[in-house]
Each structure stands twice: as C-alpha cells, then as structure tokens.
Amino acid sequence: MKFIFMMVFMIPLCFGVNYWMIQIMFFMLMMMFMLSFSFNYLFLNISYFLGCDLLSFSLILLSIWICSLMILASESLYKNNNYYNLFCLVMIILLLTLFITFSSMNLFIFYLFFEISLIPVLILIIGWGYQPERIEAGIYLLFYTLLVSLPMMISIFNYYISFYSLEFYFMNENINNIFMYLCMNFVFFIKLPMFFVHLWLPKAHVEAPVSGSMILAGIMLKLGGYGLMRLMVLFLELNMKINIIFIMISLVGGVYVSLICIRQSDMKSLIAYSSVAHMGLVMGGIMTMSIWGMCGSLIMMLAHGLCSSGLFCLANMSYERTQSRSLYLNKGLINNLPNLTFWWFLFSCCNMAAPPSLNLLGEIMLINSLISYSWLSMILLSMMSFLSAVYSLFLYSYTQHGMIYSGGYSFYSGLGREYLLLFLHLFPLNILILKMEYFSMWI
Template sequence: MSFFLALMCMVPLSFMKKSFWLNQYLYFVLTFLYCFFFSFNFQFSNITFFLGSDLLSFMMVLLSFWICSLMILASSKIFIYGYYYNMFLLMVIVLLLSLFMTFSSLNLFIFYVFFEVSLIPTLILIVGWGYQPERLQAGVYLLFYTLFASLPMMVSIFYYYSISNSLDYFYISNFDSSIYMYMCMNMVFFIKIPMYFVHLWLPKAHVEAPVSGSMILAGVMLKLGGYGLMRFMVLFLSLGLKLNYVFIVISMVGGVFVSFMCLRQIDMKSLIAYSSVSHMGMVLGGIMTLNYWGLCGSLVMMIAHGLCSSGLFCLANIVYERTGSRSFFLNKGLINLMPIMSLWWFLFSCCNMAAPPSLNLLGEIMLINSLISWSSWVMLTIMFLSFFSAAYSLYLYSYSQHGKMYSGLYSFSGGYIREYLLLFLHWLPLNFLILKSEFVVLWV
C-alpha cells in the first residue's frame, strides 16, 4: 500500500514544468526501494489491506517499475520537441499504477478491474504518440480484441463468487467447472499473451506504437496473460488435464508458423513483434502442462522476454530516429555508420535466440524440460522453434548491419550516451539474473 500511495503522489509531479528527468529518477528510486520487499516463495507476504506479493507478483511488479523507468529514458524526443510530455508522464504513471495493482491484488475482482484499466493508457499512448495514421486502426484492434473476451470473464467471476462466496486468492481452489467457464475465464488471457489465432492485434499495435508503447506492450502487457493463467489455472485443474493439450498444440505449432512469418518480414518492428508471439507461445505451453518445471520456466521466460524484446524495440527505434525508416531494404550496412550500436544489435540478437548466458536460455531449458516430460511428440515442434529462433535472430542482425549501404540515409551520429545507457540497463539484468536462478527454483 505504501508503494501505491507513493505512485499516487507522483501524479501531480507529472504536471510540473521540466520535471521529465526527475520523474525518471524517482522511478529508479522506487525500483530500488521495492527490491527490499523481495519475497522468496509462493506464500504471500507484505500483506497490507487487499495487496500483497509472492515471488511471481514481486518479479512482475519489479519488471513493470524497471520497464516504465526505461520507457521515459527512451522517450526523450517527446520532451525535447515538447510533444505534450506532461500528458505522456501522466499516462506512464497511470499505467504503472494499474499494473502495480493488477500484480499485487489478492482479490480476483480487483485483479480484473485493473487488468482492464491498464488497456486505456496503452491505447492513449499508441493513438496519441504513434507515428502513422494507421495507429487508429491498431488501437481499435487492441481495444476490441481485449474487450471481446473481457465481459465473459466478468460474468464467470460473478458465477464463481455465487458458488464459493469468496474471490480471495487464498480460497481459490479446483471446482467442477464446465468448458464454458474454462473458456470464458481464460480467453482474455489467451488474447493477452497472445496465443496463435488471436495474435493479430499484437503486430499491428507494435508497428504503430511509439517506442514507449512498444516497450510496455512487449515488456509487461503480454505478461499479464501469463500471470493470469498461472494464478487462476488452479481453478481448472481437473478440467485442464483433459483440455489443455489443445492449447499446447495450438501454441507450439503456431509458434513454428510465426517463426516462418518472421523470416519474411520487411519491417524491423514487425519481425520483433512476431518473435514475441513465438516466445510467448512456449510460455503458454509451459503453463498448460501444469507441472512445476513449466511454471518456473514460464516465470523466467516472461522476465527474459520482457527485457530482451524491449531492448530490441529500443534498437529499432534508435535506427528509425536516424534514418526515418524501419524497412530492411533501406536500413542496411549500419555497421559502417554506428559500429558500437552493432555490438548491441549482436548482443540482443544473441539473447533473442537464447544464447548463454542470457536468462532466455534458462527459461527455454526449463520449458523444454516441462514440455517433453508432458509428451515426447512436442520435440518435433521444439526442434523447429529453436532452429528458426536462431534463424530469424541472425536474419535481423545480418540484414540490418551488413550489406551495401543505401546512400540516401546517411547519419553522422554515433549514438547518444542516453541510448547506450538505455540498452545497457536492458542487457545487464537480462544476463546477470541467471546467477540468481535459485530463487525461481525455491518457488514452492
């Protein structure tokens, strides 16, 4: 509750003149202070009023704080050119408030309310600070995909309340539910994660969003789906054993299809967005196996993907600001212009293909363990997924950094210190959190 009040007190600060960087410093301070509330296990601690945290919600809130502070660091253009930066800061703080409440709530209905509220500031970020006229269509896709499944979820929450007389997580347990209840409750999470077949809103939203919108979408918003499934799959244990194989097959085969689609993208952001669908498909598969490896692996993979994908979107934006284009056909030979930036492209591409010592590697190993122990047939899709993950990561790196430079897009800028700091702050936790992997295995 103390953090909720601290965030509320930051709302008026966003209206102060020239307070852009002060806001960003305070986000870092809050991130540092939140580390003292670390929760080692799957028992809720730090309970105040209707809020509390266990390891899962702690990691998700910490990721939200971190990504939101880096969002502001990446969006200095909004401040420099005066594109309503006070309104932008307000949207970031409202978004962070809703994410904090979503991940920290101990009640199913409060979770639902803030889960839906987080959609609004994201929509305003895309429509307000997006780059092209198509952002309106992307906003409509984002809104209606989520709202389509949101009302059935609310009805199923009321129905569950009429049966159990409580919506507290503490009392949530398996009950004899129908397939309708299962679909109504989980469909909103499938769309958010996003599962193949209901993923079309994601590439559209990413391509039209500003860098901050892409960062929060990839870094935290997709994780809402995974968090919700991990938290509420306990309601459907007996039904899940019969039904979950459908969603595992869809997410794994869909991941392979999306990997093929990545190889024929001509837009940097679009490629990174589709790779998110592929990675989160593995997370969904891991959660659906209903075993311990899958749960731990999904948590690790969500944190790793949040940092890696967000960093790649930052890199794509740095190129876009220099050249005015995200097309692979125009952005070639960038290693000649900004060789130091090419190192960062290489490092994040390596993380994206789960090369050691990144956190992605740990997550993929745990998820592969989980999925193969569930069924050895999944090896077929995992084989393709791992190979094509490396293939499109190398395609992204080699196509943009090597080749003959297009002479019309020349920039003498070697990159700002702010940009290198931004990339370093993505890369450092991504590669050093693997040293603290024992915390995830303690999650019982």
C-alpha cells in the same frame, strides 16, 4: 499501500519537473520496492486486498523497471515539447494500474485493473504513434480484449455465487465446466497472445511509439501469462483433458509465426512476431501444469520482457537516424554505427536464447516440461529453437551488413543516454541467471 500513495503523489510532479528528475524518481521507487519484499512463494506485505508472492514481486519489479526505461527512451518527446508532461502522467497511471493488477489478491480487483491498464496503452498508441493507422491499431487492441472480457466478468460473478469468495488464497475448488474454463481463460489467451488471436499485436507494435512497444512487449503480454498461472489451479481435472489442444495450438502456432518472422521487411514487425513465438512457448509451459513449466514460464516472461524491449529500443534508434524501419533501407549500419552493431549482436543472441542470457534458462525449463508432457513435442520444439536462431540472425545480419543505403544523408553516433538504456536492459538479462535459485521457490 505506501507504494500506491507514492505513485499518486508523483502525479502532480509530472507538471514542471524536468526529464532527469522524473527518471530518478522512478528508479528510486524501483529500489525501494526491491528492498521491501523478499523472494518467496508466500504472500507478503498483505494489506486488505494487496499482497505479493514470488510471481507478483517479479512482475511488479519488471513493470517499474520497464516504465523507468520508457521515460529514458522517450527523450525526443521532451526535446520536441511533444506533450511530455501528459506523457509522464499517462506513464504513472499505467504503472499504478499494473502495480495493483499484479499485487491484487482478489479476482475481481485483478480483473478490473487488468481492463483499466488497456486505457493508458491505448492513449500512448493513439497519442504518440507514427502513422494514421494507429487509430485502427488501437481499436484492434481494445476490441480483441473487450470481446472476451464480458464473458470473464460473468464467470467471475458465477464463481462468487457458487463459492462465496474471490480471494486467490482460498481458490482450491475443482471446477469441471468447460464453458467456465473458456470464459475465464480466453481473455488471457488473447492477451498472451495465443496463435489465431494474435493479430492485434503486430499491428499495435508497428503503430506504437517506442515507449508503447516497450510496455506492450515488456509487461502487457505478461498479464496473460500471470492470469493463466493464477487461475489454472481452478481447473485441475479439466486441464488433464483439454490442455493438449492449447499446447498444440501454441507450439504449431509458434513454428508458423517463426516462419512468418523470416519474411518480414519491417524491423518492428519482425520483433513483434518473435514475441508471439516466445509467448507461445510460455503458454505451452503453463498448460503442462508442472513445476518446470511454471518456473520456466516466469523466467521466460522476465527474460522476454527485457530482451524484446531492448530490441524495440534498438529498432527505434535506427528509425531516428534513417527515418525508416524497413530492412531494405536499414542496411550496412555497421559502417555508420559500429558501436550500436555490438548491441544488436548481443540482443540478437539473447533473443535466440544463447548463454548466459536468462532466455536460455527459461527455454531449457520449458522444453523440459513440454517433452515430459509428450515426447512428440520434441519435433515442434526443435523447429522453434532452430527458427528462433534463423530470424534473430536474419535481423542482425540484414540490418548490419551489406551495402549502405545511398539515399541516406547524415548520421549521428550513439548517445550516452542510448548506451545507458541498452545496458540497463542487458545487464539484468544476463546477470539474473547467476541467481536462478530465486525462481525455484515453488519447488
């Protein structure tokens, strides 16, 4: 509870505190949280309705880290006096809702803050987005999720009437009702996003500011994976019968979306579609209901949150210099920004799961779980792995090499703040693989 009180007390400080002060407060909050819990599969620091296990702890830590980096990435708002105090207020409210969502031990409280977390993201997209289409993107984001949130709420009430408890700790019933399964989980399929219900994601990413893209890729997609991992235990018998359908959708959709990535002309759109492909792999791993799948999904969610957020930061740095996200206009950047080319290379390697990134560990565990589920999935998994390398190399080579765009007028080199921002994405992404035993506590 003390972290919630600290975040509430940070709200008045948004007004009248300078840019670096807010940044330091977020990092201090993150360090205090990291030292307050341990990596364990048991619920720790339990209050009346809040507690953390390994899954919650990892995702809350990622939330605080990404939110602090969002403030670091949004210095242009501060310089242009573009309602920066309001932006920081929205950030703190967003972090507060995410903290309660991930640490809640009650299903209804989780559902409530799961839906509330949409509102700050909607404000970010509509308030600080780039094009007039941002309103349409915000409506896509809102209504895709709200469409299936009412059936989930009704199924939660039905569950309470049947079993008299909504605490995650006591959820050991076996529900054999397919309508309950779909109502309870479809909101997570959309949030993840599953292929067929993924169209809101590229739209929202393209129209969002850099901070909006970072929080969408880094945290909001992970809400879907977190919800599935929490609630799959209720449908153990049903999972054995129908999970194969969703595994096939996620794998075939992952291959199809990887092919769509290769023909994108917008950098942010390409990175957004690659997120759909990676989260399809995560969904397949969760649906196998194996230890390998669960641990691999957690690792992949953390790795994707850091890697995809870093790629969106790089795309924004190119946009700030060329005023375009088009691959055709952002060519030959190695001639103007050789230092940033190095960072493009590192993040592209992480995106294709090259060692020593955390993505590699996650993919190995997910591929293991899916092949042990069905050896036929090898065909689709090999295509996904190959195509992830293809679109990552395509993004890197197309932006960094080739002829310089002749219409460009002037460039400024990378700033110290930008290098710090990229380092703080890349360092945990490549160093966490050294402590992979922390993620095997469930075994």
